[in-house]
Amino acid sequence: MAAPDASAALAEREKVQQFLNAAYTGNLDFLKKVAKQLDDGKGLTKTVESIKDANKRGALHFAAREGRIEVCKYLLEELKLDVDTKDEAGDTPLVHAARQGHTEMAKYLLEHGANPNIPSELGATALHHAAGTGNIELLKELLSRGVPVDSQSDSGTSLIWAAGHDQKDAVRVLLEHHADPNAETEDNITPLLSAVAAGSIACLELLVKAGAKANIFAGGATPLHIAADLGDLELIKCLLKAGADPNVKDEEGQRPIDVAAARSNRKIVEILFPLTSKPESASDWTVEAILASMDSESRKEPEQQSNKAEAISKKDIPEVSPEDKAKSAEAKERGQEAFFRKDLQTAIDAYTQAIDFDPTDHTLFSNRSLCWLRLGQAEQALADAKSCRELKPDWPKGCYREGAALRLLQRFEEAANAFYEGVMLNPESKELVDAFREAVDAGRKFHGTDKANS
Structure with a gap:
């Protein structure tokens, strides 16, 4: 008896996979056929609702993720499935559609009752994903429906998402809808800091104009430290114009000029030099002396670290395209x-x-x-x-x-x-x-x- 039971279970699992694949590929006729084969008498709606993958994603999640509107119409209008059903990560079909940039699918779901304010387990809503991908049409649609512009996720507000992905048009739209340019995550990450980390001068300029603060401290550094580390001259100039303080030290006790010198970036050292106060311990305070000093410091490493570094020679580190x-x-x-x-x-x-x-x-x-x-x-x-x-x-x-x-x-x-x-x-x-x-x-x-x- 064991062998037939195992065979039947395997056959059912294969049908479940076929059903979910049909939703994924948009094969509506085949989806309907397999759904009827899987129906055990509970009714087609309950049967389809119960079919999930290991991550608790059902047919509606897969169809929304791939923009299969005809499949969604069948599932929502004929079978009356819950439009806001969640998978294991807490993502609704609307979040799946927004993440993949399927604007028409997202609009269809909204028109059929999807709640745009439902967050995932990490707090992200469709608005965050629209901002991060720069989907302006969907962004405006969601905001027109009253979605809070400053709703938080584990990775911050939608403005932080937009700035961190160099989506200047999304940043502009969000600011026009009064997004807070100084909103912070629990780790003190702000839209401005995200823009600098992304190397986005366009987003940075928009945020500064909106009143974003340049002297924030997060992750052990300020935006000016990050810009100096990136070696981005335009970011440095924009931050200084916005009032960034070049004398603030990071968690390692370095100022932006020290960070730039450690990267041997003369141009940035030269810009920061007249704005940076001379340390009491410095006997020779010149651009050349700063560059020479940091170059010397960068060569000093604890023995335990240098030994490990020696274990990986340059020839052992492959070039990555x-x-x-x-x-x-x-x-x-x-x-x-x-x-x-x-x-x-x-x-x-x-x-x-x-x-x-x-x-x-x-x-x-x-x-x-x-x-x-x-x-x-x-x-x-x-x-x-x-x-x-x-x-x-x-x-x-x-x-x-x-x-x-x-x-x-x-x-x-x-x-x-x-x-x-x-x-x-x-x-x-x-x-x-x-x-x-x-x-x-x-x-x-x-x-x-x-x-x-x-």
């Missing part, structure tokens, strides 16, 4: 989406693809290490953490990833050492300091020395 970098970025995005859905295995697969395209990106190994850690696969997590640190020896998060994997392996002394190395790189990180102390305490208890002599 722009095409492969783009493919890697796309795979990375899929990995992040899967991670937030808690679909860790899919995330690992996506990050692996991204690494295949660009093995020089340390963040990919860090992200995959975290996924392995969440699955309890400590050895794999440790291997990826070590790869991350080899590529980026001075990155504190790499130390944290290695320490976390070692802690899971109950190698507490090694974990404490990894966390301590991270603390040395970033003494202000409470996460690293706490992890170091916890690893030391755990090691003492593990070895029965928690009552050691004081």
Whole structure:
């Protein structure tokens, strides 16, 4: 009896996949045919509602994602499915349509009762996606329906999304609808900071004109630090005109002029030089002296870091083409989406693809290490953490990833050492300091020395 039952289950799974594929490709006749075959007497509507993939996406999600309006008409107008049904990530069909830029599909869903204010698990609505993709027609449609222009997501407001994706027209429309140019995320990221990070002078100018503050501090730096690091002269000029303070220090104690000097960017050093106050410790305060000093500092690295750097010679680091970098970025995005859905295995697969395209990106190994850690696969997590640190020896998060994997392996002394190395790189990180102390305490208890002599 077992074999026939297994065969029947396999056949049903194949039909479910055929049904969802039909929604995806827009094959309405075949979709109807398979739906009837799957109906077990509960009624066609309930049967179709119950058909989901591993991420709880149904036919309506797939049809909306691919802009298959005829399939959506059948599902909504004939079967009366819930237009706001959510998948595992909390995305509605409207969010799927907006993310893919299917304007007509999004309008159809809105006309048939879709609620544009429903956010995903990460707080993103159709408005955020329309802003991020620069879909002005959909953006205006959503705003005309009263969608709050400053609704927050984990990645900020729609204005932050637009600025961070260099969507100047979307920024203009949102500002015309009174979007807050100084809205912040929990990490103090603002639209202006996002525009600078994206290298978007057009968005920056619009935001400055709207009253965006230039002297914000987030992620350990100001917009002027970021512009100096990017080496973008136009961004620097725009920020200075907006009143950015060149004397503010970042979390490493550097001012924008120091950042520019470390990148050997003479032009930016020359612009910042007359606006930057001379430090009391500086005996020779000239452009040449600043460039020479930072060049000298950049050559000094802790022994432990230089040893790791030596382990990866330039000939071992492959050249990555722009095409492969783009493919890697796309795979990375899929990995992040899967991670937030808690679909860790899919995330690992996506990050692996991204690494295949660009093995020089340390963040990919860090992200995959975290996924392995969440699955309890400590050895794999440790291997990826070590790869991350080899590529980026001075990155504190790499130390944290290695320490976390070692802690899971109950190698507490090694974990404490990894966390301590991270603390040395970033003494202000409470996460690293706490992890170091916890690893030391755990090691003492593990070895029965928690009552050691004081």
